């Protein structure tokens with residue numbers, strides 16, 4: 001149950017890094033699909049998985065199994081390539097979130113340049129939407145990127161919270177607040193364009209509250225921190241704690257009016 005007064009805030013659990021641990025030995029344990037089941041039982045509203053071109057963690061088989069074995073929406077993160085488009089059209093996940101990818105990156109370093117890549121992206125957005133897949137663009141908190149997403153016909157934008165989280169981790173209070181203001185303004189602007197607003201990347205127990213109270217944000221996608229916490233407290237406990245922090249933030253915000 002999310003905060004009273006504010007809309008329901010969904011939690012999408014990204015299970016990429018369960019696959020990172022599995023792939024370290026090349027076996028089948030730990031199983032990302034088993035993790036997805038545990039996350040759903042613990043309160044996840046959906047599962048996010050990033051099928052990278054280099055398959056460094058989530059594999060094609062993981063996506064195939066998640067597509068049929070999990071009874072919650074699957075949010076497939078993908079690069080805008082013909083290979084990934086074919087896979088998405090084949091499995092028809094609830095949503096496809098188009099993210100930028102560079103092989104040499106350790107993790108996603110920035111948002112998709114929807115404005116600069118408008119012509120390249122149009123075919124992907126049209127073909128995915130054309131068969132009923134909700135298309136999300138993982139973008140920076142910038143109005144021009146929101147304008148591009150709306151003009152492309154994407155239904156959803158996911159605002160990159162990585163810089164906010166990095167500033168928080170570095171103890172840069174003023175910088176963190178400036179970035180959070182940027183995210184707040186971008187969320188309100190995106191909603192005014194009729195876009196559904198999600199947020200994610202790098203969120204932790206410490207940073208989730210600042211984003212959870214943004215009224216236009218209806219979904220948070222959180223993965224790496226939760227899988228890390230799961231090593232110490234178990235995945236069920238980590239997801240439940242994140243869920244309760246999200247809900248408590250919304251209740252606090254609603255009670256303050």
Ligand SMILES: CC(=O)[C@@H](O)[C@H](O)COP(=O)(O)O
Nearest residue numbers: 016050099107108138200201
């Ligand atoms: C787009 C994003 O921020 C993440 O969902 C993405 O999955 C990060 O890539 P890794 O999971 O490979 O770190």
Ligand SMILES: NCC(=O)COP(=O)(O)O
Nearest residue numbers: 014200201202221223224
């Ligand atoms: N799109 C963000 C996501 O799915 C999870 O990002 P992270 O929590 O693993 O950094």
